[in-house]
Amino acid sequence: MVDPVHERLTPRGRGAVSSFRVTGPPDWLDLPVAAPKFRAANGQPLAQQPVGAILFGALSLAGGAREEVVACRLSFDQLELHCHGGEAVATRVAELLTEAGFRPHSHTPPSSAPTDAGPNASPPGMESGLANQPGMRSTGSEATGRFSPTVTGDTERPNLSPLPSDRAAHALLAVPETAAQRRHRLRELVLRAATPRTAVVAHAQYHGALVREIVALLQWPPSSPEVIQRLRRLLALASVGRHLAEPFAVGVVGRPNVGKSSLINALLGFERSIVLDLPGTTRDVLTSETACGGWPIRLADTAGFRAGGEELEQQGIARARDWLARADLVLLALDGSQGLTAEDESLRAEFPAALTVITKCDLPPGWNPALVAGGLRVSAKTKAGLADLLTALTRRLVPQAPAAEEGVPTSEAEVAQLEAALGEWEQGHWAAGRACLLAWVEGNQGADQ
Numbered sequence: 001m002v003d004p005v006h007e008r009l010t011p012r013g014r015g016a017v018s019s020f021r022v023t024g025p026p027d028w029l030d031l032p033v034a035a036p037k038f039r040a041a042n043g044q045p046l047a048q049q050p051v052g053a054i055l056f057g058a059l060s061l062a063g064g065a066r067e068e069v070v071a072c073r074l075s076f077d078q079l080e081l082h083c084h085g086g087e088a089v090a091t092r093v094a095e096l097l098t099e100a101g102f103r104p105h106s107h108t109p110p111s112s113a114p115t116d117a118g119p120n121a122s123p124p125g126m127e128s129g130l131a132n133q134p135g136m137r138s139t140g141s142e143a144t145g146r147f148s149p150t151v152t153g154d155t156e157r158p159n160l161s162p163l164p165s166d167r168a169a170h171a172l173l174a175v176p177e178t179a180a181q182r183r184h185r186l187r188e189l190v191l192r193a194a195t196p197r198t199a200v201v202a203h204a205q206y207h208g209a210l211v212r213e214i215v216a217l218l219q220w221p222p223s224s225p226e227v228i229q230r231l232r233r234l235l236a237l238a239s240v241g242r243h244l245a246e247p248f249a250v251g252v253v254g255r256p257n258v259g260k261s262s263l264i265n266a267l268l269g270f271e272r273s274i275v276l277d278l279p280g281t282t283r284d285v286l287t288s289e290t291a292c293g294g295w296p297i298r299l300a301d302t303a304g305f306r307a308g309g310e311e312l313e314q315q316g317i318a319r320a321r322d323w324l325a326r327a328d329l330v331l332l333a334l335d336g337s338q339g340l341t342a343e344d345e346s347l348r349a350e351f352p353a354a355l356t357v358i359t360k361c362d363l364p365p366g367w368n369p370a371l372v373a374g375g376l377r378v379s380a381k382t383k384a385g386l387a388d389l390l391t392a393l394t395r396r397l398v399p400q401a402p403a404a405e406e407g408v409p410t411s412e413a414e415v416a417q418l419e420a421a422l423g424e425w426e427q428g429h430w431a432a433g434r435a436c437l438l439a440w441v442e443g444n445q446g447a448d449q
């Protein structure tokens with residue numbers, strides 16, 4: 001008979017995840033007579049779960065307290081449990097396991113006491129229920145059974161087995177938003193939506209669009225390529241989800257005097273930036289908000305990039321670079337009426353993903369625009385080319401807009417969950433991928449109507 005023990009594998013103290021190995025009959029955690037038990041998100045008893053399957057679930061007490069865990073059966077009588085890494089949670093899980101009848105594995109051999117029952121080892125319920133089941137009770141003298149603990153001290157740790165990826169474990173154990181919190185967050189998002197178009201998207205999420213899609217996705221056979229395609233599609237919409245209330249950041253960069261401020265004013269339709277012939281007149285990052293194709297954008301007019309200049313101007317350029325590094329899109333303005341310079345070329349090299357705008361196209365060309373592939377010719381003065389520029393800009397920010405009622409992830413935690421599921425699916429770990437999605441759906445299904 002194997003000694004029913006639980007053993008903490010991760011060091012004490014705060015960490016991201018705490019792990020336990022539990023040795024003994026897995027159905028001890030299933031039996032309804034025992035107050036503490038494991039409940040898997042897929043609803044199956046632990047004893048019927050396949051070895052190696054990654055299970056999201058919770059250890060629960062009759063009184064309603066519960067701790068969320070990820071479980072994996074390593075063999076027919078060995079189980080690994082992973083829980084949130086906070087010390088309080090790990091202690092709680094250890095207590096629950098002890099209450100379920102698994103003796104805490106101690107590094108010192110059991111004393112000469114006739115049984116291993118310490119103050120916490122066998123609560124009253126266990127003595128009259130589980131603990132008295134034939135063949136299940138163990139004593140200290142049986143502790144030398146088939147299971148031989150591998151931990152001999154706090155410094156020596158066995159290899160943690162078996163979750164297919166740390167990312168899946170972390171996604172599963174991320175402190176989940178409750179259904180009520182999510183509902184409240186989405187309600188706020190509808191209210192704070194920046195444009196009518198983003199309000200429609202937020203509203204669909206408030207009414208369960210994403211949950212419905214994930215439930216539908218879980219109906220597909222796991223091996224179907226459709227699942228991976230749908231997950232990729234949902235993740236492609238993460239950028240839209242991030243910009244329902246917060247505008248997309250679009251920075252305009254270029255040498256001084258190429259027409260950046262004029263271009264922004266033309267796009268905004270009003271005079272906002274200082275337009276002067278004097279180089280270096282835009283000293284800070286000036287931003288203005290507008291909508292483009294129904295999506296909110298924040299346009300930033302940056303200091304003209306050039307070497308030299310006074311210190312104040314250089315500070316402006318440093319701030320601009322900082323802003324641009326975090327921008328969703330950069331527009332690189334090149335003066336179409338002047339020759340291309342070395343500074344223009346170095347900006348093209350610095351911002352290879354930028355959308356190139358050739359300015360002042362109402363003036364005689366200073367160079368052949370065909371030299372810059374994909375450059376869009378515009379005139380802030382006559383407004384020529386502005387409509388095409390807005391179309392191109394929208395396409396770059398939102399290559400595929402969500403359809404009506406389509407699911408869109410709206411928080412970084414949702415994105416992480418989908419990424420974890422996709423990562424598992426791409427490696428053929430369907431059970432782990434499904435566990436990531438099931439965990440999320442289970443928590444949210446009731447919240448959306």
Ligand SMILES: Nc1nc2c(ncn2[C@@H]2O[C@H](COP(=O)(O)OP(=O)(O)O)[C@@H](O)[C@H]2O)c(=O)[nH]1
Binds near residue numbers: 359
């Ligand atoms: N003809 C013409 N002049 C322009 C155009 N855009 C800007 N300019 C002029 O170019 C100069 C510099 O413009 P500005 O927008 O301040 O450039 P910035 O330094 O890059 O912000 C000003 O005299 C503008 O009037 C345009 O589309 N056509």
Ligand SMILES: [Mg+2]
Binds near residue numbers: 260261262275281282
């Ligand atoms: Mg300017």
